[in-house]
Amino acid sequence: MAYLPDEKRYATMKYNRCGRSGLKLPAISLGFWYNFGGVDPFENCRSIVRKAFDLGITHFDLANNYGPPPGSAEETFSKIFKKDLAPYRDELVISTKAGFYMWPGPYGEWGSRKHLLSSLDQSLKRLGLDYVDIFYHHRPDPDTPLEETMSALAQAVRQGKALYVGISNYRPEQAKQAIEILRQLGTPCLIHQARYNIFDRWIEDGLLDLLSNEGVGCIVFSPLAQGLLTSKYLGGIPEGSRAAKGIASIKPETITPEKLEKIEKLNKLASERGQTLAQMAIAWVLRKSSVTSALIGASSAKQVEDNVAALNRLDFTDEELRFIDEVIK
Ligand SMILES: NC(=O)c1ccc[n+]([C@@H]2O[C@H](COP(=O)([O-])OP(=O)(O)OC[C@H]3O[C@@H](n4cnc5c(N)ncnc54)[C@H](OP(=O)(O)O)[C@@H]3O)[C@@H](O)[C@H]2O)c1
Numbered sequence: 001m002a003y004l005p006d007e008k009r010y011a012t013m014k015y016n017r018c019g020r021s022g023l024k025l026p027a028i029s030l031g032f033w034y035n036f037g038g039v040d041p042f043e044n045c046r047s048i049v050r051k052a053f054d055l056g057i058t059h060f061d062l063a064n065n066y067g068p069p070p071g072s073a074e075e076t077f078s079k080i081f082k083k084d085l086a087p088y089r090d091e092l093v094i095s096t097k098a099g100f101y102m103w104p105g106p107y108g109e110w111g112s113r114k115h116l117l118s119s120l121d122q123s124l125k126r127l128g129l130d131y132v133d134i135f136y137h138h139r140p141d142p143d144t145p146l147e148e149t150m151s152a153l154a155q156a157v158r159q160g161k162a163l164y165v166g167i168s169n170y171r172p173e174q175a176k177q178a179i180e181i182l183r184q185l186g187t188p189c190l191i192h193q194a195r196y197n198i199f200d201r202w203i204e205d206g207l208l209d210l211l212s213n214e215g216v217g218c219i220v221f222s223p224l225a226q227g228l229l230t231s232k233y234l235g236g237i238p239e240g241s242r243a244a245k246g247i248a249s250i251k252p253e254t255i256t257p258e259k260l261e262k263i264e265k266l267n268k269l270a271s272e273r274g275q276t277l278a279q280m281a282i283a284w285v286l287r288k289s290s291v292t293s294a295l296i297g298a299s300s301a302k303q304v305e306d307n308v309a310a311l312n313r314l315d316f317t318d319e320e321l322r323f324i325d326e327v328i329k
Helices: 042-054 072-091 113-127 146-158 172-184 207-214 257-272 277-286 301-312 318-328
Strands: 015-017 024-026 028-031 059-061 093-098 132-137 162-168 189-195 217-221 293-296
Touching (some): 024 028, 028 042, 042 301, 093 113, 113 132, 113 146, 132 146, 146 162, 172 189, 172 207, 207 217, 257 277, 293 301
Parallel strands (some): 028 059, 028 293, 093 132, 162 189, 189 217, 217 293
């Protein structure tokens, strides 16, 4: 049966302006890093995306290398798009990125014009789209002049292959330069994508202030520390979880008794607030007005539903914030 999105999908989601641009992003966006690869059951991927769109999540984040295998998350997106979302293209913000290793030889990664523009063409083919809404440089390249990388991003916009551009994983000083170059090129930097969660607060050390002064949005990835900031690991490592699969940086050996003790305390605070820990962790990143969107991952439609309910309680008392600071010291 044809998919009909929920008519009330815009009723409860919050939309935040991305920096000083005209674009609004949902307070919660969905990423395709894991769980959408060629190895993952397609109908589950499809149900996650449908649930997200039904709940007002208009932004889906991809990259050339997401899978596994690399590239397959874009192909999964394309299949779902053709089946369910094509009539709603203008309601969607789709992003992709280039910069991490994608193909052999000197042009398969980093920040050359050659890599970025070839990779974008490959991504558009896999995604089955004429353009992406946001094209990112995925990580800074120590060897390529920043002017070359930024002018490749600007060229993608001039070619009509991207509407906006962004950077990811850039430290404040590099970000400042990139933002300045993009401004001179007439293609303002829309957004910076950076890791941020209760356990990893590096962006509070200069980056958030910079972005807010420059009018650049900030979308924060791994707000749940890949699942650690939920209650799922409190009773051991559940089968099928990211830690059980040993993927990404959430290896079983990183879930130490000390970490679990902290998670237990955070979990207790969350329940006193009438939330799950996942919901509190999302609300916590969104407490900063310079954070445009929390970019979550999910392995089921239910997780998306639970996480979006974070929006029911976003405020924190000073005492709660102090308690969280103490726990993670
Ligand atoms: N720019 C970059 O360099 C970069 C790097 C990393 C990520 N990203 C982007 O950010 C997105 C999100 O990253 P992430 O996947 O690390 O985010 P995350 O939201 O911190 O972690 C997602 C994982 O947490 C678990 N989870 C989610 N909701 C849950 C719930 N309600 N209850 C229990 N467990 C829950 C699931 O793990 P299980 O699979 O174990 O169920 C899920 O796969 C990526 O998809 C990607 O788009 C960008």
